[in-house]
Amino acid sequence: MGKTIIDAHNVSKTYKETMVPVKALQDVHLHIEEGEFVALVGPSGSGKSTLLNMIGGLDEPTSGTVFVDGVEITKLSENKMIDFRLQNIGFVFQSFNLIPVLTSRENIGFVLQLQKVPKKDREKRVLELLREVGLEEKVNSRPGELSGGQQQRVAVARALASKPKIILADEPTANLDSKSAGNLMDIMAKLNQEEKITFLFSTHDQRVIEKARRVITLVDGKVDSDVVQTPT
Ligand SMILES: Nc1ncnc2c1ncn2[C@@H]1O[C@H](COP(=O)(O)OP(=O)(O)OP(=O)(O)O)[C@@H](O)[C@H]1O
Numbered sequence: 001m002g003k004t005i006i007d008a009h010n011v012s013k014t015y016k017e018t019m020v021p022v023k024a025l026q027d028v029h030l031h032i033e034e035g036e037f038v039a040l041v042g043p044s045g046s047g048k049s050t051l052l053n054m055i056g057g058l059d060e061p062t063s064g065t066v067f068v069d070g071v072e073i074t075k076l077s078e079n080k081m082i083d084f085r086l087q088n089i090g091f092v093f094q095s096f097n098l099i100p101v102l103t104s105r106e107n108i109g110f111v112l113q114l115q116k117v118p119k120k121d122r123e124k125r126v127l128e129l130l131r132e133v134g135l136e137e138k139v140n141s142r143p144g145e146l147s148g149g150q151q152q153r154v155a156v157a158r159a160l161a162s163k164p165k166i167i168l169a170d171e172p173t174a175n176l177d178s179k180s181a182g183n184l185m186d187i188m189a190k191l192n193q194e195e196k197i198t199f200l201f202s203t204h205d206q207r208v209i210e211k212a213r214r215v216i217t218l219v220d221g222k223v224d225s226d227v228v229q230t231p232t
């Protein structure tokens with residue numbers, strides 16, 4: 001057995017702000033080891049984004065505990081959580097979430113700045129990261145000058161900036177054509193294999209699911225199946 005990187009126990013989340021409370025997650029258990037490449041699937045509304053948000057500390061469960069790399073994040077104060085996230089978890093979202101007025105260099109450099117990386121080292125690291133996703137020549141482009149696939153690759157480079165152990169990706173290919181989606185998955189698989197970064201990504205896309213080595217299916221906020229497969 002490898003090292004446990006994500007360990008969720010009895011995680012439940014009920015959204016109570018709505019007229020009728022929504023039980024988005026019910027007693028979810030999840031155990032993921034370092035270096036896994038896991039797809040989170042299930043019908044719309046089954047709780048995938050909610051679970052990713054709980055693991056990434058973007059929101060708190062109503063009950064249950066979440067450990068990330070041995071740290072019980074459900075116990076951390078908001079400030080400690082921000083710090084922990086910055087150091088340990090990279091996020092990739094369906095809508096890319098790049099800052100439109102900033103260039104690729106600035107979008108990625110911004111994260112490094114938050115980490116107080118000196119300017120000279122930032123520049124070097126930005127170029128390294130863009131090279132990893134095959135976009136060195138787009139260092140001075142703003143998101144509006146890039147294709148969807150290229151924007152998402154910049155978003156992956158930004159997620160990698162803090163050298164996270166885990167990348168959580170919420171439907172990263174949802175807004176991409178199939179060629180760009182394939183390309184993004186190849187980059188993610190390479191980072192997983194070469195740098196041992198753990199990936200947990202939600203998706204509806206069958207071709208993306210086929211690339212995973214483990215597929216966890218949520219139905220009505222519960223784990224319905226958890227299957228190890230050989231990726232194509
Ligand atoms: N902030 C919120 N307030 C109230 N209800 C919410 C909130 N966020 C999600 N929900 C509800 O929680 C349930 C799970 O939503 P979630 O977004 O986690 O599902 P999902 O599996 O990611 O769906 P999709 O595949 O459509 O993105 C849904 O019934 C949704 O309507």
